[in-house]
Amino acid sequence: DGGITQSPKYLFRKEGQNVTLSCEQNLNHDAMYWYRQDPGQGLRLIYYSQIVNDFQKGDIAEGYSVSREKKESFPLTVTSAQKNPTAFYLCASSIRTDGDEQYFGPGTRLTVT
């Protein structure tokens, strides 16, 4: 069964702690993306990667970090420098590297208190 998996579904952390969100795909897609979604707002791009060992900052990269050591995996670390980390985090992938036709994983809902 091909798809994109994100884990965990729900994550709770205390302020000041770093946390890593997992994103794995077995679709053989080249491009992967991380977004955050806040209530009543559109998705905002955090980071994206078009090829292994390379990634680009999106509009709201501050306080986040990523790695792309394998084609299948694109983990996101939310650091303590992120001012408002509580959000719904969505990972997407695409066979295309131009940004088109992105497919999403189920998401991780992060709550930081």
Next chain:
Amino acid sequence: QKEVEQNSGPLSVPEGAIASLNCTYSDRGSQSFFWYRQYSGKSPELIMFIYSNGDKEDGRFTAQLNKASQYVSLLIRDSQPSDSATYLCAVRSNYQLIWGAGTKLIIKP
């Protein structure tokens, strides 16, 4: 600042009627346009994409694009209660999708 605008709704439509969802965008150079459906608490699901001016039909869904007016719409025919969701419009600009905040659609039985 590149923007995608959608009416937040909610848009209430009787079951069996046509639901019409609209989206405008600011980047005149945009070439690719997408509609995603998002159920409450779930991730977005790609339902339609369109690249050329005119209409594109897929089952009960029709996407319409007018690049001169910078306007893209989604029509849902024979609306069903299961169509109740938030519909997100996304427009590609360079290598990124720019997202609208979504329109909440409610289909009343």
